[in-house]
Amino acid sequence: MSRLYYPHPAQSYYEQRMRERAKRIKLKSIETQQYVVDKLKLGWTPEIIAGRIKLDESYPSLSHEAIYQYIYKENPSLIIYLPRQHKKRRKKYTARKTHTVWGSRTSILERPSDINDRSSYGHWESDSIESSDKKCALNVLLERVSRLTHITKLTSKKAIITSNAICKQLSIYPPDFCLSITYDNGTENTAFKKVEGKLKNKSYFCEPYHSWEKGAVEQVNSLIRRYYPKRTNFHNVTQHQLKIVEQSLNDRPRKCLGFKTPNEVYNELGGALPVRI
Template sequence: MALNYTTNQREKYTQLSATEREDIMTGLAAGKSLRQTASAINRSASSISREIMRNSDRRSGEYRASLVHSKYQKRTSAASSRERIADEGDRQYIEEKMIEGWSPEQIAGRRNLETGEQVFSHETVYQYIYRNRRDLAKYLVRAKKKRKKRGSAPQKHAPRIKNKTSIQERPESVNSRAEHGHWEADTMVSRRSKASLCVLSERKYKLTLMRKIDSKTAQNMKDRVVILLKPFPEDLRKTITFDNGTENALHEQINKELGTQSYFCNPYHSWEKGSVENAIGLIRQYLPKITDLNQIDEEEILEIEYALNNIPRKCLKYLTPIEAYMAGVALDG
């Protein structure tokens, strides 16, 4: 099916010791990658990622081991006195999914789908967090920079790419997300290295594919897009929508190798490929801009890809992208 995750991405979250938290803080200060830090204390990179996301300071983003462990001890001692959702399984489910990056709406929608009944609403999750588990509140909203008003980009010439087809000529069947096989492509850059991520998002199923490229060149981008999409049947790779970055200059070669049709957004209209923009926003939860992507290996990238493809989406009726993709392929096959 063109998707093959070989690593053990899902593992139960276990508490860290004070010494391990000190080692994490030391590793972060030294600029080590999550995988290097995890290896040093014999933990998984996903456990370290969850620890940092959960316990870093909300304002400064700083991770301080002594304060973190003190906060954990206070949470533990106070837990028995707090009012909670009645079922212990529901409480654990909410905490685990919040740490994994799910929203209250996704948590409630998915829990209800799995049980076949209305277990709790997303409003109940919000109330539980604010009344009983304020430590989970930092997961509620992904921080975003203030956006410029649309159309307010500096007036300069967009890079010239030959033989582009405008997004305005894209068929309605693509625009409406009525059929599968239509992708959006973009790159996610790092402040600390020339390495980038090539990111692809399928418009109907919200499937995300991502791989590292050493530098943002047209040849590297072309090679990665082809490698990512080639394993899919032709029916699942029909079109690709790009922006006007020069890394997309070899779109005609991509089309030739994949049998796709390429479309290009209007200059400085990145919102016209909203699926991949949203995917990159989710990836930033795991790999913020200060991350040195040179230090991130393929296994860690696959773990993040796996996580994104297993978060339920409201637009998919709380199926995950993987589930929607598999069901869609089976239905059409």
């Protein structure tokens, strides 16, 4: 005699199992939970934590989705450490393929393929972050392969101030680690010829209104904004404080680097970091 199947009790049993499954603890060990909490407080994202933990055999592997579920379902007090509370992906655009007359400037469209595909190092991107008082600013430099970052406080956005800051930061490196710099079309970059004369490097400029073409430094700017949000008056921020942020960024694992840090990648490329005297 065959057993009878009752659909309503079966459905109720299924729904109960699904509810219990949702209640399972996402990060099972206290040690793993503490690791995640500590790294979130350092400014690491769940994706970076998940990628980095795979390199450490002391902890079991976990996915970034498990970390997000742990935060939102079991420990919502950690939401404040996430870069964004709502998941929203930025639309990506392809570079414009039209030719623009730049005069004495060289368009990014003429930048060699070894720079574009990051097959050679020593190529930098430069950008500025404006203060709330519209007077002082930050200059941010990023090396495209290692993502090594330098931050300098500027007393103004005048071109001479910006060029002096760039020369001071990059002159500590050997010539083969400062081959080119990519800028946007801001007036603070009009003294680029002075930088070329000092560092013997090549300059490239984004297409007009296409600052996203130097997206690596733009992305680092967003990380800096986590320390200094918009409306921050950089007049009240010291260079020493910026140095601490700079070191934190250079010691921060990056997904694009296989979850290594910029300092680790730079040391693999060229040895120990130079020390400013």
